[in-house]
Amino acid sequence: MNAHADYATRLLAWFDVHGRHDLPWQHPRTPYRVWLSEIMLQQTQVRVVIPYFERFVAALPDVQALASAPQDTVLALWSGLGYYARARNLHAAAQRCVDMHGGDLPRDPVALLELPGIGRSTAGAILSQAWGDPFAILDGNVKRVLARRHAVEGWPGQPKVETRLWAIAEGLLPANRLADYTQAQMDFGATLCTRHNPACLLCPVNADCAAFLQGRVDELPTPRPAKALPEREASVLLLEDGQGRVLLEKRPPTGVWASLWSLPQAADEAQALDWLAAQSPGIVDPVDVDSPSRLQPVQHGFTHFRLRLQPLHWSGLAARHHVRDNDRLRWVARDELATLGIPAPIRTLLLAPRVAQED
DNA sequence: AATTCGGGGTA
DNA sequence: TACCCAGAATT
Known part of the structure; x- marks a missing residue:
């Protein structure tokens, strides 16, 4: 043998x-x-x-x-x-x-x-x-x-x-x-x-x-060479209407979380507010964009970087429902969340939002 | 050849 | 924390 x-x-x-x-x-x-x-x-x-x-x-x-x-x-x-x-x-x-x-x-x-x-x-x-x-x-x-x-x-x-x-x-x-x-x-x-x-x-x-x-x-085997992880930050908008529906956006077909449904995202808070001001006529009745509440940031680790998301929360909005399912933007009821592909940390945020801790 | 893709388990 | 796990596609 x-x-x-x-x-x-x-x-x-x-x-x-x-x-x-x-x-x-x-x-x-x-x-x-x-x-x-x-x-x-x-x-x-x-x-x-x-x-x-x-x-x-x-x-x-x-x-x-x-x-x-x-x-x-x-x-x-x-x-x-x-x-x-x-x-x-x-x-x-x-x-x-x-x-x-x-x-x-x-x-x-x-x-x-x-x-x-x-x-x-x-x-x-x-x-x-x-x-x-x-x-x-x-x-x-x-x-x-x-x-x-x-x-x-x-x-x-x-x-x-x-x-x-x-x-x-x-x-x-x-x-x-x-x-x-x-x-x-x-x-x-x-x-x-x-x-x-x-x-x-x-x-x-x-x-x-x-x-x-x-x-x-x-x-053995020799471990992968260590590398410092870069950190990225972004703001996300958590828009909620009177019935508890949330506004989701389908992400582009390439890049991180490709083609998944997530929260509208911007590089920082100012750009998030600009986005809302520009989009609001189509998705909600005019809202007071100066008064979001900041929720507890979401920390998420990827293989090659660490991401910190600052959620900006509005509730009780009057949703405009001419937003079509074919559009990238969509109001989604809580019951529907299970039928969509949603990144794990975003799903966690949607199911258990936490107000920012005073510190 | 190096980088880009998530999320969870584990020491 | 940091590293690893039934890797493949892209640049």
């Missing part, structure tokens, strides 16, 4: 006893459900995904249903998961499957990779799990496991390091049980070969792990 077969064999034996066999996308394990789960799981932990997955497949159970759904429905089902480009790409890919692949996800790896939102690792995960085809994955789990097993130096996000890890992953592929092998790697990385305090003494492959043998498990 060579070392490669030995690795896969040992991992699969571990998986049969200790792996996760009751995840919702495993029963039934259809291509559509595997695809949806893999997209949701990009940069997102299993525990977080599960309720979103259940809700999504219940509402849109197959490719056809997804392809024909309105974008707002798809984004509403995604609301809170983050990385909303995933939802827009998933939606567009489903429509392309209907147009070009008979309503099914293609099994051809080239066609699969051409679909938006599916890169090399996700394609490998889908091909191996949906059909048992021999393709490797290289997600965060596998990068960590292989960086340790082969003592690969350097941050795995670095192209040179990633190329090396791909080559190792391809070389370790077994001849069969590909679906289980893919799942085994992810379970192994998520539950045993974890970033902190990995259970090396219980590890089925520790005899071949360079990091373990060298006592360097805590050093």
Whole structure:
């Protein structure tokens, strides 16, 4: 038995006893459900995904249903998961499957990779799990496991390091049980070969792990180089009418929170008031723009910057309802909030606004 | 090659 | 806090 077969064999034996066999996308394990789960799981932990997955497949159970759904429905089902480009790409890919692949996800790896939102690792995960085809994955789990097993130096996000890890992953592929092998790697990385305090003494492959043998498990993989986060500020308008409806604005199709519904936003308070003065004839009866109340600022962290939003609140306004649904501006009742894609911090603000604390 | 996309869990 | 997580698309 060579070392490669030995690795896969040992991992699969571990998986049969200790792996996760009751995840919702495993029963039934259809291509559509595997695809949806893999997209949701990009940069997102299993525990977080599960309720979103259940809700999504219940509402849109197959490719056809997804392809024909309105974008707002798809984004509403995604609301809170983050990385909303995933939802827009998933939606567009489903429509392309209907147009070009008979309503099914293609099994051809080239066609699969051409679909938006599916890169090399996700394609490998889908091909191996949906059909048992021999393709490797290289997600965060596998990068960590292989960086340790082969003592690969350097941050795995670095192209040179990633190329090396791909080559190792391809070389370790077994001849069969590909679906289980893919799942085994992810379970192994998520539950045993974890970033902190990995259970090396219980590890089925520790005899071949360079990091373990060298006592360097805590050093590998090399962490991402630290970078200071810039801070941005903005003001948002929370306009409420007498019935508790709020005015929402659909964000542009690119950039942060693309195509989601949020509060009208301006660079600062003065520009927010200017915007209101300019827009008010169309959306409300003239209001006293000098008297908003300041709510508690919303602090929100992104990957690459920190955002501080200062909400300016008016209530009891007289809404003008010739604002059409097709427009970017829309008065939305509290009951309707669940049907729209809304950024998590904005949803929190709408459901539980807090007055600014004196300090 | 570097940057841009959220949100939640965790030490 | 800071970092990480079933990454991909864009520039």
